[in-house]
Amino acid sequence: MSDTTEAGTRTIRMEVARYRPGEDDEPVVQGYDVPLKPDWAVLDGLNHIKDQLDGSLSYRWSCRMGVCGSCGMTVNGEPRLTCGTFLTEYGDGPIRIEPLKGFPVIRDLVVDIDGFLAKLSSVRPWLVREGEEPPLTTEYAQTPEQLEAYKQYSMCINCLLCYSACPVYVLDPDFLGPAAIALAQRYGLDSRDMDDRFDVLNQEDAVWGCTFVGECTRACPKHVDPAEAIQRYKLTAALRSVLPWSRR
Ligand code: SF4
Ligand code: FES
Structure with missing residues (x-):
């Protein structure tokens, strides 16, 4: 009132x-x-x-x-x-x-967001280059199309609204969850990155735990669309299982 x-x-x-x-x-x-x-x-x-x-x-x-x-x-x-x-x-x-x-x-x-921070670290949210140790000093040019491939996912501000909206996460706190998977895609889809993060993402508590309710995307204030990131990785993981040499 x-x-x-x-x-x-x-x-x-x-x-x-x-x-x-x-x-x-x-x-x-x-x-x-x-x-x-x-x-x-x-x-x-x-x-x-x-x-x-x-x-x-x-x-x-x-x-x-x-x-x-x-x-x-x-x-x-x-x-x-x-x-x-x-x-x-x-x-x-x-x-x-x-x-x-x-x-x-x-x-x-x-x-308490310690659990989320541990999940975030587990997806290696940085550019991984085989045979190169950080700090990386080489310049790697990207086309606008290559930037567009991951740009949406780079808008995440780690606000955790998507976790709070997710019915899977609320029932299973071990679920890797929307933002961590979207951040994994932010790097995995980057043309400069050489890691598909298959070991972390292809798990029951990771992409396969998502039931595609879509509440995460509706809750996201930055239009990241984590639900799409998860479904895209399911396809990547399925292809990788059939064609082990495929990366994305
Ligand atoms: S709601 Fe959007 S911006 Fe916030 S943590 Fe989730 S994906 Fe990132
Ligand atoms: S105070 Fe920073 S996002 Fe609201």
Whole structure:
């Protein structure tokens, strides 16, 4: 419900999940009324709470412009970047803010992403060149078409909204998951790279675990299309199994 302060500013109620280790046995919801300004994102509302109402609230953010990927949370049940989601999208409110689903909660809205970082490392997210050791100093020219082959996947900001939206990952935390596979494709489809990452991707908990629900692609704020990356690699893996010398 929106309300109006004595100063005449409309407000909207934000219902924020709080979990303070050592104090709470389980998450509780705390309500705050924040100004309903047309140019305020959900993140501005959280910053208002932190600055003016309750300095103990914990959450992550950095760039405030959809680049760093750190402000992902569950907003009225949907995984969203809070810096790119406006308060006015929710009419009179209330707006429920919770941590990203599928990740252990460290405190309030902060989740543990160590599992994702380990998965990311496992796909070797860098250019692999046989017979060359980093740092690579040779210049390798690419055509616009070669750039286009992987460019979409390079837009990933590791915000993890796709994991939170993925029904497979939420049930099976070992699933390699959408962003790690999309990042593997970002390098695997790069003409300068010499590694097809078959050992990591051709697994039950990797591309073959995906049931192609497509929620990851719908949730992605950067239009990466991880669902397509996964289906493309299934074809690559199937071909590689039949024709061991084929790479892509
Ligand atoms: S694929 Fe999209 S939703 Fe997933 S981490 Fe990357 S940017 Fe975020
Ligand atoms: S604060 Fe960086 S993406 Fe939202």
